[in-house]
Amino acid sequence: MVDFEYKSRYDVLDLEKIVALLRSERGCPWDREQTHESIRRNFLEEAYEAVEAIDNKDPAHLLEELGDVLIQIVFHARIEEEQGSFNFGDVADAICKKLIYRHPHVFGDVKAENSDEVMLNWDQLKRAEKGQPTTASAMDSVASSLPALWRAEKIQDKAKKVGFDWPDVSGALEKVFEEADELKEAVQSGEGVEEELGDLLFAAVNVARFAGVDPEDALHAACVKFAGRFKYVEQEAARLGRELKDMTLEEMDRLYTEAKGL
Numbered sequence: 001m002v003d004f005e006y007k008s009r010y011d012v013l014d015l016e017k018i019v020a021l022l023r024s025e026r027g028c029p030w031d032r033e034q035t036h037e038s039i040r041r042n043f044l045e046e047a048y049e050a051v052e053a054i055d056n057k058d059p060a061h062l063l064e065e066l067g068d069v070l071i072q073i074v075f076h077a078r079i080e081e082e083q084g085s086f087n088f089g090d091v092a093d094a095i096c097k098k099l100i101y102r103h104p105h106v107f108g109d110v111k112a113e114n115s116d117e118v119m120l121n122w123d124q125l126k127r128a129e130k131g132q133p134t135t136a137s138a139m140d141s142v143a144s145s146l147p148a149l150w151r152a153e154k155i156q157d158k159a160k161k162v163g164f165d166w167p168d169v170s171g172a173l174e175k176v177f178e179e180a181d182e183l184k185e186a187v188q189s190g191e192g193v194e195e196e197l198g199d200l201l202f203a204a205v206n207v208a209r210f211a212g213v214d215p216e217d218a219l220h221a222a223c224v225k226f227a228g229r230f231k232y233v234e235q236e237a238a239r240l241g242r243e244l245k246d247m248t249l250e251e252m253d254r255l256y257t258e259a260k261g262l
Contacts, residue, residue: 015071016088019078036076043072101125123161135162149215152205169210175203232259 004021007014022031050065077088102125105112112118132138135158142154159165166172179200186196208215233255237244244252 012070012074012088015074016078019071019074023078023082031075034075034079036079039072039075043069043076046072098129101129135159135164147216149201149205149219152202153209153215156202156206156209166206166210169207172203172206172210176200176207179203229256229259232256232262 004018019031022028024032046065046068050062050069053062053065073091074088077086077091081087100107102122104110104125105118105121110121112121127133127138130141132141138158139155142151142158144151146154156165166175179196179202183193183196183200186192205215208218233252234244236255236258237247237252242251
C-alpha cells in the first residue's frame, strides 16, 4: 500500500502526482501497461459522455465526466513525460500561447467587431501557424478520425471561405437529387455503389450546412425517431397477437405509418 494523504479538495498538481504514482513500479499494473493506443478509445468515450451530460443539462454529471476527460489528458501527457518528450505543463503552456496568438483582438491591437471577423482572423492565423498556404492543404489537415459527417462539413466550410460554394441552398438541394439518381444507377448496375453513396451523403451535409443544422445531430435524431416508431410497430404487433417474423412487410409498414401519425 502506498501512502497518499487524503484531502477534502485536490487540484491538477495532485492529479498529476496520482497518475505518476499509478504509472510507477509502486503503482497499478494496469495503469503501468497502458499506451496511447490502448486508451485511445477511452478518450473518445469519455468525451462523448461529457457531451451527453451537456445535452442532458446535468451539471453534476458534467463535473464527473469533465474529470474523466481531464485524466485522459493528464495520462497521455504522463506517457510522453516518461519518454522524455513533454509533460502536462508543456501542454498547458502550448495552449495558453495558442489562445493568446489567436486572439489578437483581445491580447493585441487587432480590431474585431463581431464573431464573423473573429473567426476570419482565427482561420487566417491558424493557417499561417500550421503552414497551410492553400485551401487544399487546410482540407488535408482536417482530422480523418472525426465522424465523417463532421469532417465533410468542415471541408465544405473551408471551400466556402474562398467562394467555392453554392449561392444558396437550392443548388445544394439539386445536387442531392442528382447524386440520388447516380446512386440509383450504381445500385442497379452493381458498380460504384460506395462512391455514389458517399457523394450523396456529402451532398446532404451541404444542405445541412446551408440550413444551419448539425448533420450528426440530424442523423442521431432520425435514429431515435426510427427506433421509437419501430417500438410502436413491435408493441402493436404483440397487442394483435402477432410476431414480426410472421408478418409481411406491408403489414409492418402499415403499423409504421400509424406510428408516424402519432
